[in-house]
Amino acid sequence: MDLNKIKAYRGNPLMMGATVIGDTVNFAITARLGSKCELVLYEKGKNNEAARIPFENAQVIGNVFAMSIEGLDYKKYDYNFSIDGKIVTDAYAKALSGKEKWGIVPTDIRGSIVSSEFDWQNDAPLRRPYDETIIYRLHVRGFTKHVSSKAKHKGTYLGIVDKIPYLKKLGITMIELMPAYEFNEMESHVATSMKGQFSIENPVLNYWGYTSGYAFAPKASYAYATKPGSEVEEFKYMVRELHRNGIEVSMEYFFPEGTNPTLILDALHYWVMEYHIDGIHANCEKAVMKMIQTDNLLSTTKIFTYNFATDTDFYANVENKNLANFNDDFMVSARKFIKGDEDMLNTISYKIKANPPAVAVVNYVANHNTFTLYDAVSYDKKYNQANGENNRDGAVYNYSWNCGAEGDTRKRKINELRKHQIKNALSLVLLSQGVPMIYAGDEMCNSQKGNNNPYCLDNEISWTNWNTTAMAKEILDFTKKLIQFRKQHKILHLSSEPRLMDYKSYGLPDMSYHGSKAWYADFSHFNRHFSVMYCGKYATIDGKEDEADLFIAYNMFWEMIKFGIPSARNKRQWKVVFATDSGFKEPSDGIERMLQVPPRSIVVLMAK
Numbered sequence: 067m068d069l070n071k072i073k074a075y076r077g078n079p080l081m082m083g084a085t086v087i088g089d090t091v092n093f094a095i096t097a098r099l100g101s102k103c104e105l106v107l108y109e110k111g112k113n114n115e116a117a118r119i120p121f122e123n124a125q126v127i128g129n130v131f132a133m134s135i136e137g138l139d140y141k142k143y144d145y146n147f148s149i150d151g152k153i154v155t156d157a158y159a160k161a162l163s164g165k166e167k168w169g170i171v172p173t174d175i176r177g178s179i180v181s182s183e184f185d186w187q188n189d190a191p192l193r194r195p196y197d198e199t200i201i202y203r204l205h206v207r208g209f210t211k212h213v214s215s216k217a218k219h220k221g222t223y224l225g226i227v228d229k230i231p232y233l234k235k236l237g238i239t240m241i242e243l244m245p246a247y248e249f250n251e252m253e254s255h256v257a258t259s260m261k262g263q264f265s266i267e268n269p270v271l272n273y274w275g276y277t278s279g280y281a282f283a284p285k286a287s288y289a290y291a292t293k294p295g296s297e298v299e300e301f302k303y304m305v306r307e308l309h310r311n312g313i314e315v316s317m318e319y320f321f322p323e324g325t326n327p328t329l330i331l332d333a334l335h336y337w338v339m340e341y342h343i344d345g346i347h348a349n350c351e352k353a354v355m356k357m358i359q360t361d362n363l364l365s366t367t368k369i370f371t372y373n374f375a376t377d378t379d380f381y382a383n384v385e386n387k388n389l390a391n392f393n394d395d396f397m398v399s400a401r402k403f404i405k406g407d408e409d410m411l412n413t414i415s416y417k418i419k420a421n422p423p424a425v426a427v428v429n430y431v432a433n434h435n436t437f438t439l440y441d442a443v444s445y446d447k448k449y450n451q452a453n454g455e456n457n458r459d460g461a462v463y464n465y466s467w468n469c470g471a472e473g474d475t476r477k478r479k480i481n482e483l484r485k486h487q488i489k490n491a492l493s494l495v496l497l498s499q500g501v502p503m504i505y506a507g508d509e510m511c512n513s514q515k516g517n518n519n520p521y522c523l524d525n526e527i528s529w530t531n532w533n534t535t536a537m538a539k540e541i542l543d544f545t546k547k548l549i550q551f552r553k554q555h556k557i558l559h560l561s562s563e564p565r566l567m568d569y570k571s572y573g574l575p576d577m578s579y580h581g582s583k584a585w586y587a588d589f590s591h592f593n594r595h596f597s598v599m600y601c602g603k604y605a606t607i608d609g610k611e612d613e614a615d616l617f618i619a620y621n622m623f624w625e626m627i628k629f630g631i632p633s634a635r636n637k638r639q640w641k642v643v644f645a646t647d648s649g650f651k652e653p654s655d656g657i658e659r660m661l662q663v664p665p666r667s668i669v670v671l672m673a674k
Contacts, residue, residue, distance in 0.1 A: 076125050077132030082332060083158025083282065084145060086181040091140050094132035095156060097149045103131045104148040107138075108176055110163070110294060116143065144176035157329060160336075161283050161298050162248050168207070168287035169271060169524065171252045180295055182340060184302045191344045192314050193366055194239055196387060196426040196501050197559045199314070200549060202238040203433070204506035204530070205274070206246045206288045214532040222290040223297070223304040230311050236509065236542075237549035240314035242347060242370075244434060245275030246301070247319070248283040270454070273528055274434060274521045276320040281333040284341075305342050316345025316368060327354045334358065338367050345370060347392060359389055374425045390426035390501060400431050401442060401465035404490045404666070406622050409591035414620075415579060418498040418598070421563040430503040431491040435461070437518045439508035442466040443487040444473060449516035452523060460519030473516065481537060486666055488541055489646035490622070493668045496548045497558055497618060506530050509545040511538040540649070547650045551643070551670075556605035557613055564604075574601040574615075574635060584630035594623040595663070599632055602674075614674035621663040629661045634673035645669040 077092045078085075085092040097103050105119040121131040144163045147154045155162070159177030210217035210225030217228040226241070233241065251272050275285075289297035305315050317337065321330050330350060337343050345368035348358060355371055358364060370392040399417050403410040420427050432439040437448075446468045450460045469483045488511070495502045506512070507530040514520055520528040552558050557576075564577035579587035580597040587596050597620065602613030615634060621627045634640055639656030647667040663669050 072135055072137040074119060074122075074125075075134045075136065077134040079127045079130035079132040081132075082130075082329075083156050083160060084140075084177060084179045086140060086179065087134075090134050090136045091138050091179060092132065092134045093145070093147075094130055095147045095149075095154070095158075096129050097131055097147075099126065099129055101131075101150050102148075103150075105133065105135075106146045106148050106153065108144045108146075110142055110144055113174070118148065140179040140181075144178050146176050155280070157280060157282075158332070159248075159280055159283050160340075161295055162280060162286060163294055165248055166286045166289075166292055166294075169251060178294055180298050184299065186302070186306060186342065189306045189309050189342055191338075191342055191367070192309055192312070193344070194314060195561065196368070196390060197421075197561045198239065199368075199501050200237060200239045200496075200552075201242055201316070201428065201501060201503040202233060202236070202240070202506060203242045203244070203430075203503055205244045205434070205528070206285070207524070208273075208529045209506055210530075212526060212529040212531055214534070215530070216532070219290040222288055223284075223300040224290045227304050227307050230307060230313070233313060234311055236546055237553065238313060238504075240316060240345065240368075241308065242316040242318065242345065242503070244318055245279070245320055246285050246288055246317055247275075247279060247281050248285050249275040249277050249279030249320070251275070251277070253277060271522045271524055273524045276521075278322055279320075281319060281321070281329070282336055302341060309342070314344035314368075315342075316347055316370065317343055318347035318370075321348070321350055321354075323351075325350075327357060330354055331357055331361065335361075335363055338364065344368055347371070364388075370428065387424065387426060389424065390428055392428040392503075394433070394436070396427070396429040396495075396498075396500065397431050397433070397436065398465055400429075400491060400494045403594075403620075404487055404494070404622055405465070405467040406594055406624060406666070408594070410622075411587075411589040411593055411596050414494075415587075415589065415596060415598075417500075418494065419564050419566075419577060421499040421560065423562060427500040428503050429495050429498050429500040430505065431495055432505045432508050434505065435519055435521075437464050437466055437516070438505065438512050438514050439488055439491055440484075440511045440513045441516055441518070442491070443484040444468055444513070445516040446472060447516070448518045450519055452517060452527060453519060454522070459521075460517070464518060474513075483666070485537055485540065486647050489544055489649075490666065490668055492541075492545055492548055493646055493670075496552045497668075497670070499559060499563065502552070504545070507532075510542045511535065544649055547644070551650075555600075555602070555613065555616060557600040557602045557616060560605060564600075570604065572601055572603045572635075574599070574603075576601055576604040578632075580630060580632060582628060582630060584632040586630075595619070595621040595627045595629070597629050601635070603635075614672045617661075617671040617673070619661055619663045619669045619671075621665065621667055621669075624665050626665060627663050629663055631657060631659060631661050631671070638673040640671040640673050643670045643672045 082094045103121045107116045125133045155175045156177040160180045161178035164172045164175040207221040211221035217225040219225045284297040284301040286297045289300045347370040372393045403414045470480045510533045568575045581587045600616045602615045605613045619629045644650040647664045
């Protein structure tokens with residue numbers, strides 16, 4: 067490298083990392099004032115340093131060292147920084163060299179210099195409102211790695227592209243990725259991020275990605291091509307193709323305690339601007355979350371966390387409603403309700419209508435750190451021995467019920483009950499007002515064999531199994547129809563929470579509770595049944611045809627229950643649309659006064 071051909075100038079300290087600007091590259095890093103800081107350049111594919119360029123005093127402002135280099139053919143070089151003689155990999159690196167192979171401890175990591183060049187073809191974030199959103203949460207590698215996925219590009223960003231037709235047919239409008247930036251899946255120090263008091267040294271693998279890493283760089287080992295920088299192009303291509311098919315993209319981030327808040331905000335800005343993602347899922351300390359939720363650049367980006375306050379006066383951006391709480395409250399309540407626990411009616415009746423004005427709620431019955439939905443109806447206990455921690459890791463309480471046998475069984479009666487319970491759980495999620503989320507594979511009976519915490523497993527336990535059993539096919543078909551039913555009936559996903567009153571003088575409240583008698587809901591602790599009626603007229607938009615009224619009867623008792631049915635509007639007749647014990651069907655003959663609901667079942671009526 068001929069140093070005479072390049073020129074170094076004072077750089078822009080507000081542009082951290084390596085940023086290509088026309089014919090120049092801006093390099094900036096933080097170090098204590100007075101440090102000896104150098105830019106170290108390497109020719110791609112070679113071990114030796116090509117050059118060291120020191121930062122001059124004139125290139126330092128505060129603790130930021132910034133230089134702009136002109137004449138550098140950046141595509142031929144990787145870089146690191148040297149601070150007081152120690153080689154440091156740039157925390158702001160937009161791509162990394164040396165991390166291309168999954169599960170290998172890298173011996174030499176360098177930053178790669180990438181430009182923003184990509185043919186987005188006029189792509190932009192879709193900005194779909196929460197009330198029209200259906201989330202599908204997945205692990206990039208695990209989603210298509212299993213042989214049953216039949217994806218051409220298994221375990222990669224392109225594998226997700228392979229599955230776009232599946233996601234569209236299912237009815238998904240947003241995917242959420244578990245961390246897909248360059249996290250350190252192999253670390254040599256004590257990993258405390260997920261294991262609490264049972265921390266062990268030198269974990270073999272952190273498969274999930276909730277660990278330290280480089281938050282600006284897409285994960286190179288999730289790219290199908292192995293050439294340097296492929297991950298950048300493939301991630302952008304994935305987002306563009308998902309957007310082209312009407313599917314948004316969100317990603318979860320894990321920032322270890324003590325991470326600089328400025329770096330966090332810079333990283334989120336970068337992914338929204340550079341990769342066109344539609345949502346971010348971040349769990350940070352309260353002060354940092356306040357920065358994120360009030361940030362103007364992120365004001366139309368969906369922001370998920372676990373503990374946004376619902377005090378509407380706090381927010382400067384209430385009208386966009388871009389905030390959402392993503393927690394286990396609904397899951398715990400739903401699991402307890404469907405297995406027949408007592409004193410659940412007050413809780414579950416609130417959960418199905420919850421839709422606060424400033425902060426949306428995400429509803430789900432399984433997540434990455436819980437039993438899968440199939441396992442929640444198949445196991446009473448966790449089986450995490452494969453994790454190497456003597457079954458001490460993972461949640462002890464799973465609010466599950468094995469329906470009469472532990473694990474897989476050939477007993478037809480038990481499998482039929484499990485099938486009904488899965489349908490009950492999915493119905494609770496998709497018939498509730500909050501934002502529904504499906505964990506990848508739950509729609510086709512994916513099992514982790516009773517493991518509720520496979521954070522360190524990269525095998526068929528943690529990968530999504532694309533089941534083709536008769537039971538899996540039936541659940542998948544039911545899920546598709548259930549999502550379609552939700553989309554067809556706006557009254558099930560209003561933009562604001564139902565008020566339980568007739569505030570428009572339509573003759574019926576927007577939503578009302580009932581029980582064994584119409585208009586008399588009995589939420590006594592010993593009861594396990596209630597029903598809900600929705601007046602479809604409250605969902606009429608822009609003078610369109612009056613929506614159907616819906617009546618949903620929930621019976622989690624182990625015997626048949628008779629429900630009183632309120633009269634339908636305008637001399638309409640109630641007809642059964644589907645039931646979780648029998649599936650979807652052609653609308654039945656009219657039902658007038660009473661409805662018999664089978665044990666542990668949900669029945670949906672429609673009057674149109």
